[in-house]
Amino acid sequence: xxxxxxxxxxxxxxxxxxxxxxxxxxxxxxxxxxxxxxxxxxxxxxxxxxxxxxxxxxxxxxxxxxxxxxxxxxxxxxxxxxxxxxxxxxxxxxxxxxxxxxxxxxxxxxxxxxxxxxxxxxxxxxxxxxxxxxxxxxxxxxxxxxxxxxxxxxxxxxxxxxxxxxx
Amino acid sequence: xxxxxxxxxxxxxxxxxxxxxxxxxxxxxxxxxxxxxxxxxxxxxxxxxxxxxxxxxxxxxxxxxxxxxxxxxxxxxxxxxxxxxxxxxxxxxxxxxxxxxxxxxxxxxxxxxxxxxxxxxxxxxxxxxxxxxxxxxxxxxxxxxxxxxxxxxxxxxxxxxxxxxxxxxxxxxxxxxxxxxxxxxxxxxxxxxxxxxxxxxxxxxxxxxxxxxxxxxxxxxxxxxxxxxxxxxxxxxxxxxxxxxxxxxxxxxxxxxxxxxxxxxxxxxxxxxxxxxxxxxxxxxxxxxxxxxxxxxxxxxxxxxxxxxxxxxxxxxxxxxxxxxxxxxxxxxxxxxxxxxxxxxxxxxxxxxxxxxxxxxxxxxxxxxxxxxxxxxxxxxxxxxxxxxxxxxxxxxxxxxxxxxxxxxxxx
Numbered sequence: 001x002x003x004x005x006x007x008x009x010x011x012x013x014x015x016x017x018x019x020x021x022x023x024x025x026x027x028x029x030x031x032x033x034x035x036x037x038x039x040x041x042x043x044x045x046x047x048x049x050x051x052x053x054x055x056x057x058x059x060x061x062x063x064x065x066x067x068x069x070x071x072x073x074x075x076x077x078x079x080x081x082x083x084x085x086x087x088x089x090x091x092x093x094x095x096x097x098x099x100x101x102x103x104x105x106x107x108x109x110x111x112x113x114x115x116x117x118x119x120x121x122x123x124x125x126x127x128x129x130x131x132x133x134x135x136x137x138x139x140x141x142x143x144x145x146x147x148x149x150x151x152x153x154x155x156x157x158x159x160x161x162x163x164x165x166x167x
Numbered sequence: 168x169x170x171x172x173x174x175x176x177x178x179x180x181x182x183x184x185x186x187x188x189x190x191x192x193x194x195x196x197x198x199x200x201x202x203x204x205x206x207x208x209x210x211x212x213x214x215x216x217x218x219x220x221x222x223x224x225x226x227x228x229x230x231x232x233x234x235x236x237x238x239x240x241x242x243x244x245x246x247x248x249x250x251x252x253x254x255x256x257x258x259x260x261x262x263x264x265x266x267x268x269x270x271x272x273x274x275x276x277x278x279x280x281x282x283x284x285x286x287x288x289x290x291x292x293x294x295x296x297x298x299x300x301x302x303x304x305x306x307x308x309x310x311x312x313x314x315x316x317x318x319x320x321x322x323x324x325x326x327x328x329x330x331x332x333x334x335x336x337x338x339x340x341x342x343x344x345x346x347x348x349x350x351x352x353x354x355x356x357x358x359x360x361x362x363x364x365x366x367x368x369x370x371x372x373x374x375x376x377x378x379x380x381x382x383x384x385x386x387x388x389x390x391x392x393x394x395x396x397x398x399x400x401x402x403x404x405x406x407x408x409x410x411x412x413x414x415x416x417x418x419x420x421x422x423x424x425x426x427x428x429x430x431x432x433x434x435x436x437x438x439x440x441x442x443x444x445x446x447x448x449x450x451x452x453x454x455x456x457x458x459x460x461x462x463x464x465x466x467x468x469x470x471x472x473x474x475x476x477x478x479x480x481x482x483x484x485x486x487x488x489x490x491x492x493x494x495x496x497x498x499x500x501x502x503x504x505x506x507x508x509x510x511x512x513x514x515x516x517x518x519x520x521x522x523x524x525x526x527x528x529x530x531x532x533x534x535x536x537x538x539x540x541x542x543x544x545x546x547x548x549x550x551x552x553x554x555x556x557x558x559x560x561x562x563x564x565x566x567x568x569x570x571x572x573x574x575x576x577x578x579x
Contacts, residue, residue: 028510029271056398058515059541063528079513079526079541083395083409086416088513111398114549122232137225137578146233153237 006087007032010052017051018044023071023094033090038076041093042103045078049108054080054089057105060115062095062123066149073097074123078105095125104130122147190218193560197226201304201564204574206548208563215559220552227578235538240266240505241339243538248334250540250576253296254289254519255335256325258576261516263338264419265525266505269512272341272474276463279421281347284355284458285328285337286420287451291362292321293519294444294451295369297571301441302373304568305382310369317365320358327354340505341475342468352459359452366448373441383438387554387566390435397550400543401521402447403570406432406439413517424461425454437569472498474505504533511537520544520571542576 011025011034021040026033036044048054059079066073072094080089095102104127105112116127117136124145127133135142144151196207205226211218231246238246243266247258260282267274274282299314322332327348329335337344348354373379389399394407404411412429414422430446432439468475476498497503507529515524521543528537547570555563 028508029268029512031512033511055395058398058522059513059524059526059539061526061537061539063537065536068530077526079524083411086411088515090513109398110393110396110553111546111549114545118545135225137228139225146230151233153233 006052006082006085007089010034010048010054010089013047013052014044017047031088031090033092035075035092035094038093038095038102041076041078041091042105042108044091045080045105046108048080048089048091052082053084054082056081056083057109057111057115058088060105060112060119062119062125062147064123064147064149070094074100074125076102076119076125100124101126101128103128106130121145124148195563197223202567203300204572204577206567206572206574206577208551210555210560210563212560215561217555217558217560217563220555220563222548222551224548224574225578227574229575229579231579232538232540236535239533240507240535243535244338245334245336248336250542250579251293251518251520251523251544251573252333252575253571253573254293255333256285256289256329256337257293257516257518258523259335259338260286260420261514261518261523262525263340264516265512265514265527266340266507268514269510269527269529270340270474270505270507272469272471274341274420275466275469276421277465278342278467278469280458280462281343281467282338282420283422283425284455284462285325287454287458288321288324288355288358290519291448291451292318293571294448295362295366297519297568298369298373298441298444301437301565301568302369302379304564305379307372307376307379310372313365313369317362320361324351324354324358327351339468339475341471342466346467352462355455355459359455362448363452366445370445380438382561382565383441383569384436385434386437386562387558387569388434388436389550389554393550393553394435397553398546399521399550400515400546401517401519402430402440402443403521403547405430406443407435408433413515413522417515419514419516425457427454437565440569502533506531506533513541515541518543520573520576521547523576540576540579542579544570544572544574544577548572548577 011032014034015022018040021037023035058081061077063075063077074095075092076095078091102125104116113130113132114136116130117134119125120133121135121137122145190213193210193212195210196202197205207223209221234246235243244259244262247262248255250258295314295317299311302310325335326332329337391407394404408431410429410431415429427450430443432442509529509531511528513524513526515522523543524541526539527535530536554566
């Protein structure tokens with residue numbers, strides 16, 4: 001099965017099984033992806049794993065589209081991989097800036113928790129159903145979410161948020 | 168939700184119920200010599216057995232992904248050097264492969280062959296150091312010294328090719344920083360002979376070594392199903408019996424032209440990971456040999472002035488008159504240079520630790536909109552408590568050295 005065939009099959013599968021949640025599909029350089037409603041994201045991912053054999057969550061991340069013409073400000077991006085077909089597939093969902101919460105994929109894959117903790121740390125997205133919701137990379141008393149586009153590169157003023165460093 | 172405990176004593180006070188005299192909390196790292204980096208594990212022990220383990224990472228968090236959004240597409244390569252600091256060339260090449268995929272660029276045959284040689288040399292350097300450090304953690308100090316001697320020789324080759332020993336920054340989108348020196352093949356051939364001898368010596372020292380075998384066989388085992396669910400890749404996955412290698416399944420830089428085997432072991436323990444790495448070193452030597460034999464002539468950069476800065480001559484040199492000045496600034500000025508089309512692309516490459524993926528999002532400008540790295544160490548280290556459950560505290564050291572966690576790419 002060629003990469004495009006499998007991706008088309010996955011898209012058709014989501015279109016038929018989750019017709020309510022399906023939003024749109026797009027492609028760049030032969031890599032197709034599908035965008036779904038965020039309420040259905042876990043059901044879609046589970047179905048892709050169980051019915052189409054995408055057995056690995058290779059990566060999970062978030063993109064901040066501040067200032068761009070997109071449906072919402074944030075998009076969650078799930079890179080799936082199938083060992084059987086040796087192919088990738090990408091699923092995305094949009095999150096509005098005033099309600100940054102999405103269901104956790106940690107019940108489907110054991111690789112999800114740290115990736116989701118990193119997204120919480122860097123973007124401030126909460127994950128419903130994630131047991132351990134601590135920050136992953138920044139200190140426990142950190143307050144910002146550094147990978148948001150409105151967070152400055154230099155981080156002026158951040159230092160004063162750490163009383164035990166500036167005392 | 169946020170954790171407040173900072174010291175083992177505080178953690179001990181937080182643990183529910185009475186620990187009794189048999190249980191204790193051990194704070195392993197972040198400065199412990201056997202962690203090889205800034206990794207912290209808080210281990211709850213019962214006697215010598217690991218009952219539970221909590222990992223804390225981020226001590227080397229450097230904000231590479233944020234920084235990547237503020238650098239041009241070619242400047243990003245200097246950030247990638249600092250991620251896996253045992254094999255920076257693999258990161259350079261992985262990033263460039265992803266950028267070229269995003270733009271739909273085909274690199275030249277000579278560039279591909281040079282990249283393959285350097286990729287495999289970097290893999291050799293990574294694996295040989297990793298095996299040496301693993302042996303050192305288990306008490307065989309001389310193996311580590313032999314490994315470092317070989318690594319120094321490889322760094323000499325890297326220095327001759329790239330101008331730097333560690334921060335190589337060798338690749339560019341669509342090509343390389345410069346061609347290899349004229350005596351490159353001679354240098355690499357000499358290195359390969361010495362390296363082969365050292366690997367055989369290391370095998371002779373470790374393979375039948377009673378202490379090494381006792382501390383690796385059946386230690387830190389992870390099942391195939393768990394390995395897949397945790398997203399393990401590379402040597403760790405192949406040690407669980409999954410013959411998956413991106414160089415075979417989704418070839419890049421012309422890997423499909425080379426004849427090599429995927430090393431597979433079934434047990435999923437520390438010994439299997441050691442065997443995988445040793446076998447891969449022999450396979451790397453095979454690939455380098457084939458690539459050197461068939462190193463094509465020709466240009467190293469693609470013929471695309473929009474990504475590659477043209478060679479300096481009288482037409483485009485800043486002192487070459489008005490036209491030259493315009494040509495020069497068209498390549499260097501802010502808002503010019505490499506500008507991929509609007510879109511997004513994910514590409515994984517088979518780095519020594521596993522799948523090193525780059526997810527690049529372009530908004531059509533000279534800088535990436537999102538510069539996401541999928542580091543193999545992050546997903547590997549997440550599985551560590553599962554591997555250690557029910558093992559003894561000494562197996563934690565043995566297991567940690569077999570994972571080859573690189574704090575630079577783990578924390579980014």
